[in-house]
Amino acid sequence: MTESAAEIIARTASRSSAILRTVTNEQRIKALESIHEALIANKTKILEANKIDMDDARAEGSGISAPIIKRLDLQSSKDKFETMCEGVMEVARLPDPIGRITFKSQLDDGLVLERVTCPIGVLLVIFEARPEVIANITALAIKSANAVILKGGKESLHTFSAISKIVQETLSNTEIPSGAVQLIESRQDVASLLDQDQYIDLVIPRGSNELVRAIKSSTKIPVLGHADGKCAAYVAADADLEMAARVVVDSKTNYVAACNAIETLLIQRSGIDTVFPKVAAALLEAGVSLRVTPEVKEALSKAGGFPVDDSEKILDATEQDFDTEFLQFTIAVAAVNDERDAAIHINTHSSKHTDVIITSDADAAERFMASVDSSGVYWNASTRFADGFRYGFGTEVGISTSKIHARGPVGLEGLTCYQYKLRGHGQVAGDYVGSGGRQAFKHERIL
Amino acid sequence: MTESAAEIIARTASRSSAILRTVTNEQRIKALESIHEALIANKTKILEANKIDMDDARAEGSGISAPIIKRLDLQSSKDKFETMCEGVMEVARLPDPIGRITFKSQLDDGLVLERVTCPIGVLLVIFEARPEVIANITALAIKSANAVILKGGKESLHTFSAISKIVQETLSNTEIPSGAVQLIESRQDVASLLDQDQYIDLVIPRGSNELVRAIKSSTKIPVLGHADGKCAAYVAADADLEMAARVVVDSKTNYVAACNAIETLLIQRSGIDTVFPKVAAALLEAGVSLRVTPEVKEALSKAGGFPVDDSEKILDATEQDFDTEFLQFTIAVAAVNDERDAAIHINTHSSKHTDVIITSDADAAERFMASVDSSGVYWNASTRFADGFRYGFGTEVGISTSKIHARGPVGLEGLTCYQYKLRGHGQVAGDYVGSGGRQAFKHERIL
Numbered sequence: 001m002t003e004s005a006a007e008i009i010a011r012t013a014s015r016s017s018a019i020l021r022t023v024t025n026e027q028r029i030k031a032l033e034s035i036h037e038a039l040i041a042n043k044t045k046i047l048e049a050n051k052i053d054m055d056d057a058r059a060e061g062s063g064i065s066a067p068i069i070k071r072l073d074l075q076s077s078k079d080k081f082e083t084m085c086e087g088v089m090e091v092a093r094l095p096d097p098i099g100r101i102t103f104k105s106q107l108d109d110g111l112v113l114e115r116v117t118c119p120i121g122v123l124l125v126i127f128e129a130r131p132e133v134i135a136n137i138t139a140l141a142i143k144s145a146n147a148v149i150l151k152g153g154k155e156s157l158h159t160f161s162a163i164s165k166i167v168q169e170t171l172s173n174t175e176i177p178s179g180a181v182q183l184i185e186s187r188q189d190v191a192s193l194l195d196q197d198q199y200i201d202l203v204i205p206r207g208s209n210e211l212v213r214a215i216k217s218s219t220k221i222p223v224l225g226h227a228d229g230k231c232a233a234y235v236a237a238d239a240d241l242e243m244a245a246r247v248v249v250d251s252k253t254n255y256v257a258a259c260n261a262i263e264t265l266l267i268q269r270s271g272i273d274t275v276f277p278k279v280a281a282a283l284l285e286a287g288v289s290l291r292v293t294p295e296v297k298e299a300l301s302k303a304g305g306f307p308v309d310d311s312e313k314i315l316d317a318t319e320q321d322f323d324t325e326f327l328q329f330t331i332a333v334a335a336v337n338d339e340r341d342a343a344i345h346i347n348t349h350s351s352k353h354t355d356v357i358i359t360s361d362a363d364a365a366e367r368f369m370a371s372v373d374s375s376g377v378y379w380n381a382s383t384r385f386a387d388g389f390r391y392g393f394g395t396e397v398g399i400s401t402s403k404i405h406a407r408g409p410v411g412l413e414g415l416t417c418y419q420y421k422l423r424g425h426g427q428v429a430g431d432y433v434g435s436g437g438r439q440a441f442k443h444e445r446i447l
Numbered sequence: 448m449t450e451s452a453a454e455i456i457a458r459t460a461s462r463s464s465a466i467l468r469t470v471t472n473e474q475r476i477k478a479l480e481s482i483h484e485a486l487i488a489n490k491t492k493i494l495e496a497n498k499i500d501m502d503d504a505r506a507e508g509s510g511i512s513a514p515i516i517k518r519l520d521l522q523s524s525k526d527k528f529e530t531m532c533e534g535v536m537e538v539a540r541l542p543d544p545i546g547r548i549t550f551k552s553q554l555d556d557g558l559v560l561e562r563v564t565c566p567i568g569v570l571l572v573i574f575e576a577r578p579e580v581i582a583n584i585t586a587l588a589i590k591s592a593n594a595v596i597l598k599g600g601k602e603s604l605h606t607f608s609a610i611s612k613i614v615q616e617t618l619s620n621t622e623i624p625s626g627a628v629q630l631i632e633s634r635q636d637v638a639s640l641l642d643q644d645q646y647i648d649l650v651i652p653r654g655s656n657e658l659v660r661a662i663k664s665s666t667k668i669p670v671l672g673h674a675d676g677k678c679a680a681y682v683a684a685d686a687d688l689e690m691a692a693r694v695v696v697d698s699k700t701n702y703v704a705a706c707n708a709i710e711t712l713l714i715q716r717s718g719i720d721t722v723f724p725k726v727a728a729a730l731l732e733a734g735v736s737l738r739v740t741p742e743v744k745e746a747l748s749k750a751g752g753f754p755v756d757d758s759e760k761i762l763d764a765t766e767q768d769f770d771t772e773f774l775q776f777t778i779a780v781a782a783v784n785d786e787r788d789a790a791i792h793i794n795t796h797s798s799k800h801t802d803v804i805i806t807s808d809a810d811a812a813e814r815f816m817a818s819v820d821s822s823g824v825y826w827n828a829s830t831r832f833a834d835g836f837r838y839g840f841g842t843e844v845g846i847s848t849s850k851i852h853a854r855g856p857v858g859l860e861g862l863t864c865y866q867y868k869l870r871g872h873g874q875v876a877g878d879y880v881g882s883g884g885r886q887a888f889k890h891e892r893i894l
Binding site: 014015017018021022105107111113118120121201202216217220222224240242243246247249250251254255343344347365367369370371373374375376377378379380381382384385386389390391392402403404405407408417418419420421422423424425426427428429430432434435436441443445 | 565697791812822870
């Protein structure tokens with residue numbers, strides 16, 4: 001039986017992972033320092049490769065938009081390359097996520113159980129065409145002692161190949177096996193790798209909703225990622241007017257293409273004629289068009305001064321609008337009775353990303369935050385804070401809307417799990433109660 | 448569009464989950480106390496239902512084996528029913544797993560981020576035909592504030608129906624919505640529920656390897672469970688002879704049908720003529736037949752006194768034997784050079800459950816435990832200790848061989864995840880660096 005290329009890549013990663021597990025934090029830091037130096041030493045080579053990607057992207061008929069071309073660009077911005085290199089050292093300096101004892105118990109004399117953080121094993125990370133991301137993810141993987149198979153957006157292929165070649169050459173002079181970081185180049189390879197569930201432990205797709213959904217449907221490997229960023233703000237009738245307007249506008253417009261931007265606004269029914277007009281005016285002022293239910297429209301008509309007949313600015317909402325990630329200056333608006341109804345609406349329509357209540361009632365805020373099952377639940381703060389950098393976690397591998405393992409911004413910790421270590425002196429189960437013996441367990445918790 | 452039965456069940460669970468999230472620990476304890484009382488009060492009704500299951504199982508042509516009939520039986524054993532009821536109160540008395548703050552940081556003045564444990568949401572648990580398990584899982588789900596959809600082995604259907612009816616009736620008089628615990632009755636329903644990934648957050652199958660594999664292949668919902676229990680023991684040349692024999696025999700024979708029993712024995716090559724004959728003799732003595740590689744067979748021939756020609760006792764191993772969960776008095780035996788080779792063998796063939804090294808060398812033991820990527824890695828103790836009760840965790844929902852979220856024996860903690868709560872005073876991202884503003888984050892870690 002001949003082995004597929006995917007199987008060879010996956011098995012190489014798995015073997016490398018077994019070695020990586022035994023490498024110390026000092027050795028991992030040293031490898032990252034070497035990568036940092038090698039990237040700087042090879043700046044010219046990397047920028048040359050990047051120029052090929054840029055030229056291809058700019059070529060007539062490439063179909064690549066200006067904002068994407070800007071993302072690809074590693075050279076025009078004065079310090080983008082240096083920031084990328086410095087990012088590797090930032091990750092290197094983080095505390096070791098591996099080997100932390102999170103539970104310890106003496107089951108019986110001389111029989112001690114520990115729960116210890118450990119790497120997950122082999123990661124398959126699929127990411128967008130941003131050259132600096134490959135360095136980030138390589139650093140996070142090595143620091144967390146995971147082997148990683150990388151697939152980056154094809155528009156940055158030359159840059160990725162250059163960086164990954166330098167990384168592999170550098171690793172071959174360190175304690176980290178060079179098979180710990182492998183770059184694959186085609187979509188076809190990804191499809192075959194998704195079958196390698198005996199070797200690959202976690203898939204992390206960063207990209208379009210379609211990509212994430214397609215991956216989830218076609219693999220038995222666990223998938224960590226967010227398929228959507230459908231976030232909502234709920235404004236209670238007692239909200240501070242100024243604050244409500246500011247937080248809603250920032251959550252919507254600070255960066256409309258972001259996954260942590262809101263797509264839905266819920267208004268407490270009893271505040272529809274008081275707080276809502278102020279918020280609506282601020283949104284329109286910021287260039288946001290509103291898709292509103294009939295009662296919301298009526299409230300705006302009643303309030304007066306709103307362009308209710310300008311279909312560029314105020315439209316009738318469809319049911320579908322409350323399930324849509326607009327990613328543009330558009331927001332769906334509905335009224336609900338209270339924070340409980342808001343939570344039900346959000347739990348039904350949101351993508352479990354980040355949702356906010358704006359209110360001056362602390363009890364209502366706590367009820368809202370306890371009821372909403374999203375990874376982020378906020379009180380009087382913009383949803384745009386949902387981000388690894390703003391949370392102070394450093395580089396993130398992505399934002400998870402999964403409901404198990406890791407949620408929200410995922411950094412090093414999300415790339416670890418734990419294992420139980422039991423150290424004994426020859427104890428056997430047959431001596432203990434429940435398995436045929438008479439000896440009782442002590443179960444003395446040490447940590 | 449008419450809704451399917453599965454969708455109604457899943458949505459009911461999801462709605463109940465939203466209410467459950469807001470119920471206090473005291474209210475959850477009270478509900479479990481009520482269930483405990485109701486089970487005791489309805490003992491006769493439950494035992495009558497159990498008698499129907501028992502009669503069906505004993506009927507000619509039922510095809511149900513004696514050990515399974517014994518499992519179904521809730522009445523013959525003096526205190527099985529009482530133990531089941533007491534189990535509910537044991538779970539009720541455990542510390543609240545929900546609302547624990549595991550991280551806290553002040554991002555800026557008056558902008559505080561917390562990471563708080565929370566329920567996962569909706570669980571779908573598929574379990575075997577053991578009447579007491581439905582009470583255990585119901586208790587674990589309610590205590591962890593998760594809604595649960597239960598599907599038990601069909602041989603206990605009458606008993607399960609009786610218990611679940613009592614649970615639902617009882618819940619309707621508590622703060623817990625009765626839709627929080629639903630029993631489904633056919634395999635067909637399971638298949639439809641596996642499509643309800645918008646409502647169901649985690650599937651926990653307890654059962655045959657085939658069941659678990661089939662479920663993993665047919666759902667986008669994360670699956671927590673173990674498909675196999677292929678465990679191994681590695682005996683180093685320096686192992687204490689007596690201890691090696693005892694630990695290996697107990698790991699293999701204490702309960703051969705258990706997932707934490709070993710299926711493979713790895714012997715350090717340099718000890719094949721010294722420690723191994725002692726271990727082999729003890730295994731044969733305990734009724735275990737050995738499937739051995741040629742060099743192992745040669746060592747036994749050389750040692751003398753072994754029935755190397757008795758194919759009932761000593762057979763030639765096939766490659767397949769090292770990937771087999773025998774679940775009977777059979778073990779595959781091979782030689783390896785050292786603990787590193789043992790780890791590679793285990794990482795390649797084992798099911799990431801529990802593996803043990805027997806050695807008197809602490810450094811070799813630590814290297815082995817760091818290299819093996821199983822959920823349990825042991826030194827000089829029987830693999831049979833891998834169990835929630837023996838670990839002191841109380842009732843377990845199952846043993847996980849996943850490499851993310853929860854590993855090993857999974858109790859209450861594995862039924863929780865976390866969410867980030869951010870409490871502010873109207874802060875917006877646009878004021879801060881990185882999003883257009885000049886304000887710097889403080890990131891003062893509080894916890």
